[in-house]
Each structure stands twice: as C-alpha cells, then as structure tokens.
Amino acid sequence: MNRTRLDETLADLDADGYLLDASQEDANQLYLSGFTGPDPFLTLYADGEVHALVSGLEYGRAKTEATADTVERHADYGYEYGGREDRNDMYAAFVRDKGVESVAMPPRAPVGTADAMRERGVDVAVDGDDLLREVRAVKTDEEVDAIREAQRANEAAMRAAEELLASAAVAGEGASTGGEPADGDLTPGTLLLADGEPLTSERVAEEIEVTLLRHGCALDETIVAGGAQAADPHDRGSGPLRANEAIIVDIFPRSKATRYNADMTRTFCVGEPPAALREWYDLTERALDAALDAVEPGATGGDVHAAACEVYEEAGEPTFRTDPETETGFIHSTGHGIGLDVHESPRLASGGGELEPGHVITVEPGLYDPDVGGVRIEDLVVVTEDGHENLSEYPISFEL
Amino acid sequence: MNRTRLDETLADLDADGYLLDASQEDANQLYLSGFTGPDPFLTLYADGEVHALVSGLEYGRAKTEATADTVERHADYGYEYGGREDRNDMYAAFVRDKGVESVAMPPRAPVGTADAMRERGVDVAVDGDDLLREVRAVKTDEEVDAIREAQRANEAAMRAAEELLASAAVAGEGASTGGEPADGDLTPGTLLLADGEPLTSERVAEEIEVTLLRHGCALDETIVAGGAQAADPHDRGSGPLRANEAIIVDIFPRSKATRYNADMTRTFCVGEPPAALREWYDLTERALDAALDAVEPGATGGDVHAAACEVYEEAGEPTFRTDPETETGFIHSTGHGIGLDVHESPRLASGGGELEPGHVITVEPGLYDPDVGGVRIEDLVVVTEDGHENLSEYPISFEL
Structure with a gap:
C-alpha cells in the first residue's frame, strides 16, 4: 500500500473518516485493512490511522495478518452475537470511539450500514469518486511484482492452451470420413479433435484452470471462444472448436498468495485462417x-x-x-487498470484520465463481427517514468 | 426459483418494488434475474414481474439467459457511456417507467445507488430482513439436485485428499533417520512425506482443487488444517502435515454450470491418534x-x-x-443454509428459526483446542416433509 498517497488523497475528505463495511472480496477493504476476512467487517480511516473491527472468530488471525494500525474485536464493544440493531450500535460506538462524527463511504458500500449510521447521528456521505480506488490505481514496486508473478502463471496456462490446440487433430484430415465445410455456415471449419473426441472450449478452459491452480492461482472464469462466439467479447465460449477460425483465449487469474490479478488474451487459428481474419489479425x-x-x-x-x-x-x-451504435468492429475500450480487482482504474477509453507511473493497465484492441469471428490481443503493462514496461512475455502469433 | 414463494414474500412489501443493483456475484441478483452478468446491473421486481436492465454489451446474452420477465438495455433509456449522474438518471427513469415510486433494497445494496434514487424522488427503504434471502432458503427440487450434484464433485475431491493422505509415508518409519516426536510441541507427530517431500496443506488443497475443476466446479478456498491449525475453525492451513494428529479437510465447491454450492468436512488422522483426539472424534x-x-x-x-x-x-x-467467552470446545454454530451462497439462511444456532421442507443445511459440530487440535464432521442435508435426506454419501472415518 502506498501510505503517502492514501494520506494525501483522504486528507481532502469533507468528513472525519472513511468507512468500509466489506469482506476481503472487496478490493478497497483488502487494500486498506490488509486482512483476508471472509465475512464483512469494518475498517475506518481517521486522523491518519487505519482501524479494523472484526469478530472474535477472526481476531487472532486479523491481529497477525492485518496491516491496519489497530485491530479490535466485537467483544471490545460489549457485543455478543445478537440482532441487527445491536450490531449497528456496536458499529456506531466503534466509529465514535475514534472521535469520528462524519464518514465518507464508497458508492458500493452497504446502504443498510450507511442508513444505520445516519440513524445514530453519524453523517454519511457517498464518495462518488471512489477515492480509494484511485489510490489503489498507482502500484508500488511490490504490487507490480505481484502482478508480474501472476502473469507468469498466466503464461504457463496460455502455453497449455496453445499446446492443446496445436496438437489437436482436424476431423477428416487424412481420413475418408469427416466433415466438409458447410456453405453459409458461420463456423465453417471442420471439428478439432483431441483423443478422438471433439475438442471443446470447456476442455481447453479446464486445462488452463488446472495449470493456473498448479501455479498458485485461482480464477472464476476463462474465455475460450471460437467462431461466431468469439464475436461477442463477453461470451465465455462453449462446445466444439473448429479449424480455420479464430479462437480467442482470454485468461485473468488471481494469485492466491498475493490476491493480485493478471490478464492476457491471445487469438489462435488452427490451420489456415480465411483472408478476412488474417487481415483483422494484422490490423x-x-x-x-x-x-x-x-x-x-x-x-x-x-x-x-x-x-x-x-x-x-x-x-x-x-x-x-465513428458509430456509437455499431455492433461490429472495435466495440469496447482499449483497456483497464488491474490490481486487486481485474477491472479497476484507470480506463483506456474516451474521457479516460491521465496516466501516472505505477498504473498497471491492459492494452487489448480487438475486432468483432459474427460473420467473421473475433480477434483480440491483450498485453499487460506498467506505466514507468519514461514510458512503459510490458509485463507480458508471451509471443504474439496466430496460426498453429 | 420458487415464483409463488417470491410473490407471496414480496407481496407484504411496504414499497412499490424491490430493487437490486449487483453483479452475478450477489446471490439475490443471480436468483432474481437468472443472469450471470459480470458487471453490476439493475433488477426490479414490481407488480409480480421481474425486469432487468443491462448494458448493450450484455444485452444479447441476457435476452437468452435471464429468467427475468423483461430485459432492457441502457440504450432504451437513451444512455450512452457517460458520467455517474447520467447513469443514475437512467436508473431512476427505468424504475419510474415501471410505475414505481418507492423501492426496498437489501441491506448490502450499494448506498451510492440508494442515495441517487432518493435524490431523484424515489423512496428507498432498507429491507433489513433481506426477504429475498429468505425466499432463496427454501429450494425447489431442481435446486436440491444442483446441490446434490456439486456434493458428488465434492466427494470425488475428498477421496483424492484422503488417498493422498493415506498414501503418505511417515518420516523416520522403517528408516534410520527421521524426526522424533518433540516433547511439549503442539504438533508432536512426525512429518508426512509424499514423493520424499514433506506433504503440506497446500499440496493436499491443490489436489482437491484440481479434482473439483475436473468435475466442473470452481472454488475460492479449501481448508486443510492439521495440528494446532485445526483448532482455529477459520484457519485454511499451511505448511507440513504430521502423523498422529487431526487433519481437518473442509471443501466447499461451487458448480460452474448451476452456480450452486456444496459443503463437506471430514477429519483424518494418519497413524494412531492420541486418546484425547479419539475421544473427541467419537463425541x-x-x-x-x-x-x-x-x-x-x-x-x-x-x-x-x-x-x-x-x-x-x-x-x-x-x-x-455454558460459557459465551470460551475459546476452546464447541465454538461455532451447528450449521447454515447453503445454495447460491455458501452461507445463507437458515442458521442452526441459538435463536435460529423454524426449519421448512426444502431448506438445505450443513450439520457440522466440532471441538477445538490448540493443545489437542480440532475435529469437525460436516454433512449436508435437505429438510423433507417428514424429516431429512442426507445429501452426503462420503463415509465417516478417522484413522488412515
């Protein structure tokens, strides 16, 4: 955590403190508290200090693990497991104990807690700018290293996917039976086979995910989308993959140890791509x-x-x-910040703000059209004092 | 989704509608919208109908996948990607378009959206009872089947863990070198070895997680905790595992296909457990x-x-x-509901409410003391008309 940046950013607050009520799933909470609590807990920034309040069950681990300056437990406020009102009384007592009469909370903080604080006389303002997110956007060297390490795992997984695709047999090749490209079909290629079975998006994703686990990463989802599916940037892909069409592989793992994310996309084609796809790839x-x-x-x-x-x-x-309504072409932004969240500040899009050294961003242009398929190539870079450093070492090549 | 139960429960609302602003990560949102949107989107229940509002990028998939009665996109309200105020204007217009002047939102709904609705004249009340959670607690047969299927994957993973532990060598056994139990050590057993290396919690967890992936499940965390670590119910476990001590294995996977969770715990001991542990296990x-x-x-x-x-x-x-302050003994509740969330209603704890047919719950008593270790055994059951059905088929045995 960049403590100076945190202090400077929150110094301008129009409130006595900054309050979070969230679990480790919330990147702001993980960043400010430095604690991987599975259930929601409170963290309060006030007067340059970070205070955490956790349940008795989490107290031992939080004392050891949290980077917060102080860690208290529910029992310190006389709270035993009880109803919602008791819990909210405890929360208000915790905030008041730090001399705080007004707090800012991020836009996605829970309305139940915000309203309960208000009912107890603590002013709550919504921090529409999500200032902590802006603090998080500029990484320390240690954070960049964590992302770099996750990207190494990502590359191992991409290699596993590429090898699985490259080793696939093409149905009908060298055999008397097999599919012929169907006229007018959106996915005209013949089936890819692995071990005699159609090679599916799910099978490739499984290989990617097992490789990531073996490299200390967790993940929720992976995109392996071929043919017309690749033309929808949010389609995760399913079913058989085919030769002579574009297959987008987009992997975004999170390191289990550091909880920082990486992100990379490559587009592959097994066999000869149609001329239109080749042109899109080069472009x-x-x-x-x-x-x-x-x-x-x-x-x-x-x-x-x-x-x-x-x-x-x-x-x-x-x-x-050129066309805000277009559903084909380059239909998303060029990239996004990445860190404890897969998508965070800054945005590489129209209106996106100034880049600073320490920003870690994806750069991922792409083209999409259900009649052609999809192509996306994504690298991960950190902005440096005099340009940027590319954190992706994976080669960029299309035909397998 | 149990539509009748939904309608009956929300009929009592003191508001025109029930509003969610969340991504698929929120179980209420996944349940009400039936859509796996990766970014937050709005879902409004009003007049017995469910309405979803998603971005243009998600619209195609949402139209196909969502169980909501209507799906609209941002462009339907003239919104292009823009600032926060424009977005909130769109949200208010969407709500008003459904004839809604007042909404309830769950306690953990985002305060930014709640306050923005209020500023635009839409009344927002916090549904402190989290009524949708209560609707979700009672499962349909289809939901029970989804949980049952996830439990089968869980059992395959538990088997992989048990086999890895059972096949471990004990350091020093049958060899002239090797550790001796240290006097007064909290974990006095000798090291377990796999392939000549100390067998660690991390290694067993990896085996579990790879098995779950191969069975179509994802997961965030797994508990494999031995010795004194097993005495902290929230400790995920790390480092070398040892013979003659309890090893708690707690697995809670989520099916990728259905997004329903399962949960199971077994406690194993490689070699002879101390008498105190044996007694705890039987108890x-x-x-x-x-x-x-x-x-x-x-x-x-x-x-x-x-x-x-x-x-x-x-x-x-x-x-x-007997002792609300105790830090040893049975120091947690007996169980919890499970479904789209790993932890949901009902609670098996003091004050926990009445059980109904269709409740799917864990039953997981345990004993903890850093001087002895930890023992927990957890089954997963569904409440039926005349009792319950145990969804866990995994044997209960201690010594390997």
Whole structure:
C-alpha cells in the first residue's frame, strides 16, 4: 500500500473518516485493512490511522495478518452475537470511539450500514469518486511484482492452451470420413479433435484452470471462444472448436498468495485462417503496437484509446467513435487498470484520465463481427517514468 | 426459483418494488434475474414481474439467459457511456417507467445507488430482513439436485485428499533417520512425506482443487488444517502435515454450470491418534448424529444446535451456551443454509428459526483446542416433509 498517497488523497475528505463495511472480496477493504476476512467487517480511516473491527472468530488471525494500525474485536464493544440493531450500535460506538462524527463511504458500500449510521447521528456521505480506488490505481514496486508473478502463471496456462490446440487433430484430415465445410455456415471449419473426441472450449478452459491452480492461482472464469462466439467479447465460449477460425483465449487469474490479478488474451487459428481474419489479425497487432506506443506518463487513457481507434478507422473498420451504435468492429475500450480487482482504474477509453507511473493497465484492441469471428490481443503493462514496461512475455502469433 | 414463494414474500412489501443493483456475484441478483452478468446491473421486481436492465454489451446474452420477465438495455433509456449522474438518471427513469415510486433494497445494496434514487424522488427503504434471502432458503427440487450434484464433485475431491493422505509415508518409519516426536510441541507427530517431500496443506488443497475443476466446479478456498491449525475453525492451513494428529479437510465447491454450492468436512488422522483426539472424534460423531436426528420440519435451527451442544456439554466440553467467552470446545454454530451462497439462511444456532421442507443445511459440530487440535464432521442435508435426506454419501472415518 502506498501510505503517502492514501494520506494525501483522504486528507481532502469533507468528513472525519472513511468507512468500509466489506469482506476481503472487496478490493478497497483488502487494500486498506490488509486482512483476508471472509465475512464483512469494518475498517475506518481517521486522523491518519487505519482501524479494523472484526469478530472474535477472526481476531487472532486479523491481529497477525492485518496491516491496519489497530485491530479490535466485537467483544471490545460489549457485543455478543445478537440482532441487527445491536450490531449497528456496536458499529456506531466503534466509529465514535475514534472521535469520528462524519464518514465518507464508497458508492458500493452497504446502504443498510450507511442508513444505520445516519440513524445514530453519524453523517454519511457517498464518495462518488471512489477515492480509494484511485489510490489503489498507482502500484508500488511490490504490487507490480505481484502482478508480474501472476502473469507468469498466466503464461504457463496460455502455453497449455496453445499446446492443446496445436496438437489437436482436424476431423477428416487424412481420413475418408469427416466433415466438409458447410456453405453459409458461420463456423465453417471442420471439428478439432483431441483423443478422438471433439475438442471443446470447456476442455481447453479446464486445462488452463488446472495449470493456473498448479501455479498458485485461482480464477472464476476463462474465455475460450471460437467462431461466431468469439464475436461477442463477453461470451465465455462453449462446445466444439473448429479449424480455420479464430479462437480467442482470454485468461485473468488471481494469485492466491498475493490476491493480485493478471490478464492476457491471445487469438489462435488452427490451420489456415480465411483472408478476412488474417487481415483483422494484422490490423489488431498494429492497433496494439500503436496503443502501446502511446502509453507514457502524461498521456491520457483517451489518447491511448484514440491511437488504437485510428488504426482501425483508417482501415475502414467501425469504432464507437465513428458509430456509437455499431455492433461490429472495435466495440469496447482499449483497456483497464488491474490490481486487486481485474477491472479497476484507470480506463483506456474516451474521457479516460491521465496516466501516472505505477498504473498497471491492459492494452487489448480487438475486432468483432459474427460473420467473421473475433480477434483480440491483450498485453499487460506498467506505466514507468519514461514510458512503459510490458509485463507480458508471451509471443504474439496466430496460426498453429 | 420458487415464483409463488417470491410473490407471496414480496407481496407484504411496504414499497412499490424491490430493487437490486449487483453483479452475478450477489446471490439475490443471480436468483432474481437468472443472469450471470459480470458487471453490476439493475433488477426490479414490481407488480409480480421481474425486469432487468443491462448494458448493450450484455444485452444479447441476457435476452437468452435471464429468467427475468423483461430485459432492457441502457440504450432504451437513451444512455450512452457517460458520467455517474447520467447513469443514475437512467436508473431512476427505468424504475419510474415501471410505475414505481418507492423501492426496498437489501441491506448490502450499494448506498451510492440508494442515495441517487432518493435524490431523484424515489423512496428507498432498507429491507433489513433481506426477504429475498429468505425466499432463496427454501429450494425447489431442481435446486436440491444442483446441490446434490456439486456434493458428488465434492466427494470425488475428498477421496483424492484422503488417498493422498493415506498414501503418505511417515518420516523416520522403517528408516534410520527421521524426526522424533518433540516433547511439549503442539504438533508432536512426525512429518508426512509424499514423493520424499514433506506433504503440506497446500499440496493436499491443490489436489482437491484440481479434482473439483475436473468435475466442473470452481472454488475460492479449501481448508486443510492439521495440528494446532485445526483448532482455529477459520484457519485454511499451511505448511507440513504430521502423523498422529487431526487433519481437518473442509471443501466447499461451487458448480460452474448451476452456480450452486456444496459443503463437506471430514477429519483424518494418519497413524494412531492420541486418546484425547479419539475421544473427541467419537463425541463429535455422536453430536452429528444427535443434530441430524433433530432435523425435521417444525424443529428450529436452535433445536438442532441444542442437540449437538447437549452431547458436548454432557461430556464436560465447553460450548457457547455454558460459557459465551470460551475459546476452546464447541465454538461455532451447528450449521447454515447453503445454495447460491455458501452461507445463507437458515442458521442452526441459538435463536435460529423454524426449519421448512426444502431448506438445505450443513450439520457440522466440532471441538477445538490448540493443545489437542480440532475435529469437525460436516454433512449436508435437505429438510423433507417428514424429516431429512442426507445429501452426503462420503463415509465417516478417522484413522488412515
């Protein structure tokens, strides 16, 4: 945690303190308390100090693990397991004990707690700017190292996926039976086979996830989407994969030890891609390079997004800049910050703010059209004093 | 989803509608919308209908997947990606469009959205009872089947863990070198070895998690805690495991397909357990049986908890009933509901409410003391019309 940045940012608060009520699942909570509590607990920043309040069951672990300056337990406020009102009384007593009469809470803090504080005379303002998120956006060297390490695990998983795809047999090849490309089909390639069975998105995702586990990472979801599925950036992919079409593999693991995330996308094609896909791939590689070239302190997230958009627009592909309603072309932002959350500040999109050294961001242009498929290439970089360092070492290549 | 129960429960609302602003990570949202949106979106229950509002990027998938009666997209309210105020204006317009002037929101709904609705003249009350959680507590047959299926994957993972432990070598056994039990050590057993290396909690957890992935489950954490670590019910366990001490294995996977959770705990001992541990194990098995016997419609969660406590108290072990401050003995509740959340209603604890057919609950008594270790045995059951059905088929045995 960058304590100076935290103190400077929260110094401007129009409140006595900054209050969180969340579990470790909330990145702000994990960052401010330094504690992996599975159930929601309170953390209060006031007068330059961080105070945590946890249940008796968590107290021993929290005393050891939390980076908060003080850790108290429910019993310190005379609370035993009881009703909601007792719990809220305890919360208000904890806040008042720190000399705090007014707090700011992040926009997604629980309304139940906010209203309960208000009923007990503690002013609650919503911090619409989510200031802690902005503090989190600029990483320390230690945080960058944690993300770098997660990216190494990510690369091992990508390698496992690529090898599984590369080793797949193509149905009908060298055999008398087998599928023929169907005319007018959106996914005209023949089936990929592994061990004589159709190779599915699910099978590739399983290989990725097992590899991540073996490398100390957890994850919720992985995208392995081929053909028309790849044309929907949020489709996780399912069912048989085919030759001669684009297969998007997007992996975003979280290190179990540090809880920092990594993120990487590659697009593969087993066999010969149609000319349109080949062109899209080359264009997307150029968009990636142009966007990466634009990443430096003082440039804005908007500048980086514009650099990617320009490559696509010059080639006649639609973007949200040329057509806000388009459902094909470059239909998402160029990237996002990453850290304890997979998606955090800053945004590489129109209106995205100024980049600072320590920002860790994805750069991930892509093109989408159900009639062609989808292509996305995503690297992970950290903004440095004089440009950026690319944290991704995985090669960029299309045909397997 | 039990639509009748939903309608009946929300009919008593003192508001025109029930509003959620959450992603799929929120069980209420997943339940009411039936949509696995990765980013927060709105769902409104009003006049017996469920309405979802999602971004353009999610719209296609939401139309297909969501069980909501209507699905709209941001563009339907003229919203393009913009600032927070524009977004809140859209949210208010969506709510008003359904003829709703007042909403209830669950206690952990975001205060930013609640306050924004209030500023726009929509009354917001906090539903302190979290009524949707209560609706979710009673499962349909389909939901019970989803949990049962996740428990089968859980059992495969428990088997993998048990086999790994059972096949471990004990350091020094049959060899001239090796550790001797240290006098006065909290974990006096000699090291367990796998492939010549100390067998660690992390290694066993990895085996469990890989097995779960191979069975279509995801998971965040697993508890494999031996010796003194097993005496802290929230300790996930780390480092070398030893012979002649209790090793608690607690697995709670989530099916990727259905998103329903399962939960099971077994306690193992490689080699001969000390007499005190053996006694604890037998006692805990009796506490489990007593608690299971008490599970039937009309009994309360408090009754089931009391049945487990009585077994322990008669044997002279402390519980929260005999000593609310105790840090050893039976120091947690007897169980909890499970479904889309790992922990949900009802509670098997003092004050826990009446059990109903369709409640799926864990029953998990245990004993803890850093000087002895920890023992916990956990089954998963569904309350039926005339008692309960045990959804766990895994044997209960201690010594490996």
